[in-house]
Amino acid sequence: MTEGSDVILQRMMSLHPKIIDLTLDRVWRLLERLGNPQDRLPPVIHIAGTNGKGSTLAMIRAGLEARGERCHAYTSPHLARFHERIRLAGDLISEPDLTALLDEVEAANGGEPITYFEITTCAALLAMARTPADWTLLEVGLGGRLDATNVVVPRLSVITPVALDHQQYLGETLAEIASEKAGILKRQVPCVVAPQEDAALEAIEAAAARLGAPLIAHGQHWHVWEERSRLLFPDEHGLLDLPMPRLKGPHQVINAGTALAALRHLGADEAACEAAVDADWPARMQRLTTGPLVQAAGQARLWLDGGHNPAAGEALAATLAGMGGNGWHLICGMLNTKDVAGYLRPLAPHVATLHAVAVPDSDATLLPDQTAAAATACGIGATTAPQVAAALAAIVAAEPDARILICGSLYLAGYVLRENG
Structure with missing residues (x-):
């Protein structure tokens, strides 16, 4: 074969x-x-x-x-x-x-x-x-x-x-x-x-x-x-x-x-x-509109972004500010080679909660506890979740019409796009 x-x-x-x-x-x-x-x-x-x-x-x-x-x-x-x-x-x-x-x-x-x-x-x-x-x-x-x-x-x-x-x-x-x-x-x-x-x-x-x-x-x-x-x-x-x-x-x-x-x-x-x-490029503040995750989100709106360094955090913060409101819910997974605090700090004023997850299939993933601790130190209310779907369910249960952003790593973004079809 x-x-x-x-x-x-x-x-x-x-x-x-x-x-x-x-x-x-x-x-x-x-x-x-x-x-x-x-x-x-x-x-x-x-x-x-x-x-x-x-x-x-x-x-x-x-x-x-x-x-x-x-x-x-x-x-x-x-x-x-x-x-x-x-x-x-x-x-x-x-x-x-x-x-x-x-x-x-x-x-x-x-x-x-x-x-x-x-x-x-x-x-x-x-x-x-x-x-x-x-x-x-x-x-x-x-x-x-x-x-x-x-x-x-x-x-x-x-x-x-x-x-x-x-x-x-x-x-x-x-x-x-x-x-x-x-x-x-x-x-x-x-x-x-x-x-x-x-x-x-x-x-x-x-x-x-x-x-x-x-x-x-x-x-x-x-x-x-x-x-x-x-x-x-x-x-x-x-x-x-x-x-x-x-x-x-x-x-x-x-x-x-x-x-x-x-x-x-x-x-x-x-x-x-x-x-x-007019060009498009995936995982750059991409609105997810179809797939199992979108169905699970119900009335909530779901975005995906693969930025992962301090400059990307600042750019993403400016994007969120331009979209209005400060009640974003993040599902965040990062690699242990990145400046996590530098990435999260600019986002803090726009974020209501952060659910930290591991980056699947990556030996270099930052442990969710570590991501959550970095978020807490930046003033973001953070918890952990075993995977993206569980984090999504927890957010939607608390706020059915939430605005949710999955972020922190291109590898996490790739996993989401594969799993979401």
Whole structure:
């Protein structure tokens, strides 16, 4: 019987003792054995940053596709199924194609040490090199300089807002982290830069100066803001007056602006830009409207968000404030590598209760008691629940028309989307 992709992916997870081990040596070795597919890709748009990479990529893709152009896209992590990571000329990779691809790449690797992200990135690059398209959109997995995607010379680089996250790998300060993100910059390749704190912008500018990489920077070359429920975007090409992004929250205005700056640099017209702001991306303040959890919620309204660091907490707090009221009920599960208090503190003024859960199927989950303790320390009334469904039942029993947000981890969001169908 032929193995499915899930079996091969599970085996790939055991090829290296560390989940994250930042170096490009193993990637270059495998790509060489595969015939260097990174050199045969359609023009690449390479996207790094701490928050907003996926949303920005989705908006750029929507704008390009509105012009009739075909886009490959590589994103991570996936939410429900691995196939979400690899999109070929607009369509998610099929199960037969993914299985054959993984078989080929696993054989080429020959059992040598390599991380799961590295080997699957090589597989994605191979698939994209073999499939005709007009563009390749690559989202950095972690950092930039030593990320497995950083083997390309792109047509355009993009750096979304940089914030503190993954300090154990990228550095303790904002400047150090920004320098790692700026590692995707290539000599004389333009880079769109989203709004940044001063320390991050200075680090990006220093890297760009060394490489002669022109910057298309927020505050200098383009601006974006909301006015009277419209999105205004002026740049050197003129003023765009567009609908607000479909994705909710003030931070999505920034992501939309970043995507629009990229599209305008690539010559997109107003229709393509309007298509960009209409893009959707799962687990970004996503309203759940169907499925078993929604049925169990009854009259209550249910949202899902995968943000998980302090900057994401601030963005989410601004989103909740914009939606009105301060009586939100959170079902929260986080990983033990995250700054839990930093994430929860901005949310506290908007939250009535928090039910802490474990992130299912994760060895790195924070114990619910620990999440609840962090929430209590931030001034949020917190308790624990054995799983999401139990937390939902407890909230609905106490307040049938509650507004409920499941949050704290992309892995928890992925579990919810799988379980909810």
